[in-house]
Amino acid sequence: MRTVFINIRELLQVRPQGQKSVAGDAMKTLPKINNAFLIVQNDCISDFGSMTNFRAQNGDEIIDATDRLILPCWCDSHSHVVYAGNRSQEFVDRINGLSYEEIAKRGGGILNSAKTLQNTSEDDLFEQSIDRIEKLIRLGTGALEIKSGYGLTTDAELKMLRVIRSIKHHSELKIKSTFLGAHAVPEQYKTNKVAYVDLIINEMLPKISQENLTDFIDVFCEKGYFDLVDTKRILTAAKNYNLKSKIHVNQFNTFGGVKLAVDFNALTVDHLEQLEDKDIVALKNSETMPVALPGCSFFLGIPYTPARELINAGLPLALASDYNPGSSPSGNMNFVVSLACIKMNMTPEEAINAASINGAYAMGISEQYGSITRGKKANLILTKKMRSYNQIPYEFGNNPVHNVMLNGQFIE
Ligand code: NIG
Ligand code: FE
DSSP states (O other): EEEEEEEEEEEEBBTTEEEEOOBGGGGGGGEEEEEEEEEETTTTTEEEEEEGGOOOOOTTTEOOOOOEEEEEEEEEEOOOOOOSSHHOOOOHHHTTTTOOOHHHHOOOOOHHHHHHHHTOHHHHHHHHHHHHHHHHHHTTTTEEEEOOOOOHHHHHHHHHHHHHHHHHOOOOSSSEEEEEETTSGGGGTTTTTTHHHHHIIIIIIHHHHHHHHHHEEEEEEETTTTTTTHHHHHHHHHHHTTTTEEEEESSSSSSSSSHHHTTTTSSSEEEEESHHHHHHHHHHTOOEEEOOHHHHHHHOOOOOOOHHHHHHHOOOOEHHHHOOOOTBBOOOOOHHHHHHHHHHHHHOHHHOOOOOOHHHHHOOOTSSSSSTTTTTTTOOEEEOOOOTTTTHHHSSSSSOOOEEETTEOOOO
């Protein structure tokens, strides 16, 4: 049977097969069809076009989308949504004057989340995480990358990655997993960071790949966390397991991490709140996608990634939530798109491109997700009634989603 949307006010992000991302000036265009139809068969988009060319068939299930828009679900390529408890006390500590870095130095931050997670059962961790994910689906997220990195022991990292695997099986969302053992240096390795990197390379990575628990590798390449030497060692080891990398870099300091990531042909470099000209030079002529995380800038009050510099240099850009308990305790991609427009001077077209097709590229799934294309998965947002897609970022804090279809089925 066919599910057919008719009278769609705007069918957005219509792309030809084979297009994997969009860069530079081309990001200013969001290809669309006004007054459109869209046909879903099984779990895929089978056809679409202008209403003037629509012919109904016997047995069609018709959905009238008058005054509504349809766009592909958000592809959120950077999250830490599997975590235990929360860090709302640190939020209050920051209001009272402590910085994120000061809190981390006192043993708070990532180490605080790791302690809580180590004491949480796998089942409980799954329940806490799936609850967050169900809320994300209602906000229009259709594909999500999830990182480990709050375990920081072999057992706890494996626990996190198994929970991510369970989510993959349990949820209708498209999930990609990333091993981020190098998220922080555990207390007991404080004076011997090299030994912790050894543990990652010699114990964690082999076990994780034996159980086939990760799609990507990540490192928090930052002062006080992991430096260029550590990052290079981990990326070199990951090559043996054919793991592509997605690197946290340039959040607070710049010291050559972007160039290193590009040299390793990283899939993405994420954060980039600090950016130097030489980072832009490194990214040019690479296949590495820069990823901005404006929710983190908003929540921590740090600079926003200079999107204009990147896009004006002809580069692509993806937007992601960074959903995590410390620097971005929200995974609302509608708000991320608003922030990109309001705080990073991205146009609505650029922001929607960055959160859909470029987000899909940043998870290595743009052949199947991220645009309205024949044969791609029917992961669709049907919006509330509105006149134009400009209202999605404009009405910040609102949920523009009326209903969500994942793999050709409306969510309950
Ligand atoms: O992407 N920067 C490193 N990791 C996370 C924050 C983790 C935390 O504070 O728990 C981020 O912002
Ligand atoms: Fe992150």
